[in-house]
Amino acid sequence: MSDDAPSFVRGIFAGAIHDSLLFPFPASLDERDPEETRTVRHLLSELERMSRGLIDSARFDEEETIPEEVIRALADTGWLGLSIPKEYGGLGLSPAAYSHVFGALSSLDASLGVLVAVHCGLGSKAIVLFGTDEQKSRYLPMLARGETLAAYALTEPETGSDAQHIVSQAQPNDDGSWTLTGHKHWIGNGHRAGVIATFAQTPVEKDGKTVLRPTAFIIRPDMPGFKVVSTVRKMGIRGSTQAELVYDEMRVPGDHVLGTVGKGFGVAVQVLNAGRMTLAAGCTSGTRKFLKQMVEFAESRVQFGRPIADYEITQRKLARTASDLYAADAMLGVLTQLADAEGGEYALEAACCKVFASEMVWRAADEMVQIAGGRGFVKPYPYERQLRDSRINRIFEGTNDILRLFIALNGIQGPAEELKELGLALKRPLKNLGLLSEYAASRLARTLGDTSTIDVELHERLQAHAKYFEKHVAELKDGAEKVIREYRKDVVDRQMELERLSDMAIEMFATACVLARTQKLLEENGEDGCARELALCDLFVVDSGRRFRASRGALQSWQDDGRRAVARAVREDGGYGVASALLPDEIPANVDGKR
Numbered sequence: 001m002s003d004d005a006p007s008f009v010r011g012i013f014a015g016a017i018h019d020s021l022l023f024p025f026p027a028s029l030d031e032r033d034p035e036e037t038r039t040v041r042h043l044l045s046e047l048e049r050m051s052r053g054l055i056d057s058a059r060f061d062e063e064e065t066i067p068e069e070v071i072r073a074l075a076d077t078g079w080l081g082l083s084i085p086k087e088y089g090g091l092g093l094s095p096a097a098y099s100h101v102f103g104a105l106s107s108l109d110a111s112l113g114v115l116v117a118v119h120c121g122l123g124s125k126a127i128v129l130f131g132t133d134e135q136k137s138r139y140l141p142m143l144a145r146g147e148t149l150a151a152y153a154l155t156e157p158e159t160g161s162d163a164q165h166i167v168s169q170a171q172p173n174d175d176g177s178w179t180l181t182g183h184k185h186w187i188g189n190g191h192r193a194g195v196i197a198t199f200a201q202t203p204v205e206k207d208g209k210t211v212l213r214p215t216a217f218i219i220r221p222d223m224p225g226f227k228v229v230s231t232v233r234k235m236g237i238r239g240s241t242q243a244e245l246v247y248d249e250m251r252v253p254g255d256h257v258l259g260t261v262g263k264g265f266g267v268a269v270q271v272l273n274a275g276r277m278t279l280a281a282g283c284t285s286g287t288r289k290f291l292k293q294m295v296e297f298a299e300s301r302v303q304f305g306r307p308i309a310d311y312e313i314t315q316r317k318l319a320r321t322a323s324d325l326y327a328a329d330a331m332l333g334v335l336t337q338l339a340d341a342e343g344g345e346y347a348l349e350a351a352c353c354k355v356f357a358s359e360m361v362w363r364a365a366d367e368m369v370q371i372a373g374g375r376g377f378v379k380p381y382p383y384e385r386q387l388r389d390s391r392i393n394r395i396f397e398g399t400n401d402i403l404r405l406f407i408a409l410n411g412i413q414g415p416a417e418e419l420k421e422l423g424l425a426l427k428r429p430l431k432n433l434g435l436l437s438e439y440a441a442s443r444l445a446r447t448l449g450d451t452s453t454i455d456v457e458l459h460e461r462l463q464a465h466a467k468y469f470e471k472h473v474a475e476l477k478d479g480a481e482k483v484i485r486e487y488r489k490d491v492v493d494r495q496m497e498l499e500r501l502s503d504m505a506i507e508m509f510a511t512a513c514v515l516a517r518t519q520k521l522l523e524e525n526g527e528d529g530c531a532r533e534l535a536l537c538d539l540f541v542v543d544s545g546r547r548f549r550a551s552r553g554a555l556q557s558w559q560d561d562g563r564r565a566v567a568r569a570v571r572e573d574g575g576y577g578v579a580s581a582l583l584p585d586e587i588p589a590n591v592d593g594k595r
């Protein structure tokens with residue numbers, strides 16, 4: 001195993017298990033930092049107090065706003081300075097402490113969670129990570145006190161996922177200031193934020209030519225040319241507000257560049273990595289709440305003479321949610337430790353965690369609606385709102401589709417580099433025909449070697465799981481190599497394969513985190529002392545292994561050609577294109593006369 005272990009997830013694509021990144025599983029907060037734990041408990045008790053009377057999720061949803069007094073109360077109790085360093089008046093919480101309290105807030109009210117996530121986790125975070133001392137001293141204290149809110153304005157009508165190609169531009173002026181022209185939409189807190197981290201293309205010199213590259217700026221609404229055009233109505237998280245902003249030749253002082261000119265995309269990405277951890281924490285806490293609701297509802301609702309919790313279909317839902325939750329919790333434990341490490345690399349792990357937790361909370365919210373039956377669908381029960389609130393997590397801070405591509409394309413870079421020489425030979429397959437297979441075999445044996453094993457001595461109770469895990473690492477590496485060899489640089493367009501590779505990696509990261517956590521519990525408490533957690537571990541690891549094998553089995557599916565063909569036909573026809581089985585002559589619904 002290599003000592004050079006920058007990323008666990010990237011490692012497994014190349015067959016390397018960097019177990020030192022996961023084992024030993026991080027100590028809990030109170031073991032690590034009693035003082036910070038006191039702060040956490042204080043924040044939670046203040047939240048508890050606010051939850052009685054002040055925080056009214058149904059009202060926020062109905063009125064589509066969070067009242068000023070609630071924001072004031074959050075500010076007065078330190079909740080708006082969570083991630084801001086103590087020297088600037090914030091609480092300077094570690095990633096673990098921040099994730100824990102943020103999860104509690106977000107599960108209490110998802111809209112409040114979004115408001116705080118944008119303020120602490122995105123807008124302020126950009127200044128914490130990239131601000132100069134002067135910028136930090138000027139802006140962070142007021143943000144920590146909650147005198148104003150922060151926002152993070154990256155998305156534009158033309159560019160959402162493709163954020164590198166934002167259209168907004170900033171031109172330098174002779175006096176060192178900048179003139180920003182552009183349009184941002186769906187900007188959380190944008191209607192009332194006093195400090196906004198934003199992004200615009202700026203001219204930079206590259207190889208003797210002037211090219212446009214994104215730069216990050218700090219802007220304020222009092223800068224001439226700044227306009228809030230409108231706010232948006234939404235399916236969920238309706239208490240939070242997203243605004244459309246226009247920069248109409250907005251003058252921005254030169255000392256408001258955040259980071260380096262031309263390096264704004266790096267700023268955006270690093271802030272979003274931290275944001276994805278926060279989002280995963282919110283989803284994990286939300287799922288915990290939904291599971292509690294599921295049990296309460298299912299125990300009290302009687303049908304056919306028995307509580308519906310007695311029925312196995314309900315029990316399956318409870319068990320899946322609980323075992324997923326155990327995994328998400330373990331992933332967060334690992335992720336927060338990686339994020340806390342100096343220079344720690346955790347972009348792929350944060351992406352895995354975000355995808356896993358956002359899909360988990362959506363499933364849980366959906367199952368809660370199902371368990372509640374008609375009551376799941378109607379007001380004043382909270383379940384339909386929770387479902388609406390949960391949906392956005394799969395979309396913002398990088399859609400899960402884009403994150404899956406990000407995970408797979410980054411993951412396969414390791415094997416791709418190792419296979420570069422082979423790739424060169426493959427460029428001339430006819431010429432090298434005789435040599436190729438021998439060359440490929442020897443080269444592969446030499447560079448990639450065997451996949452590694454888990455070096456940590458695992459408790460015997462986990463050893464069977466570990467063997468499967470090691471086998472799956474070999475299979476992921478094998479799958480990644482096959483895909484690279486077959487498609488070479490065209491692999492970037494083989495999204496169906498990439499999606500499956502990514503799903504395999506996410507399941508494996510989750511499993512590895514579960515093993516690390518359970519190992520720690522076994523060491524501390526013995527088998528009898530963690531029977532419940534062991535049961536969750538067994539359930540998750542075996543189910544996750546099945547999902548892994550389903551993705552691996554379908555990795556290079558012959559049916560993908562069929563999928564592409566059907567998609568092509570559907571696109572050509574602008575829809576289904578097939579007559580109704582019930583009344584073939586009738587053209588259903590299509591206004592353009594096509595079927």
Ligand SMILES: Cc1cc2nc3c(=O)[nH]c(=O)nc-3n(C[C@H](O)[C@H](O)[C@H](O)COP(=O)(O)OP(=O)(O)OC[C@H]3O[C@@H](n4cnc5c(N)ncnc54)[C@H](O)[C@@H]3O)c2cc1C
Pocket residue numbers: 118152153154155159160161162185186187188189234242392395396397398399400401402495
């Ligand atoms: C409620 C809400 C709050 C938000 N808050 C903020 C905020 O505070 N600040 C901010 O800057 N932004 C914010 N956003 C924007 C959010 O981050 C974007 O919506 C998100 O990044 C996706 O961009 P898009 O909506 O333009 O979708 P698009 O990029 O247009 O994508 C549409 C669909 O196509 C898929 N897709 C796109 N490209 C590819 C590809 N190459 N391959 C395969 N599939 C692809 C996507 O996965 C998605 O399913 C917010 C959005 C909402 C709805």
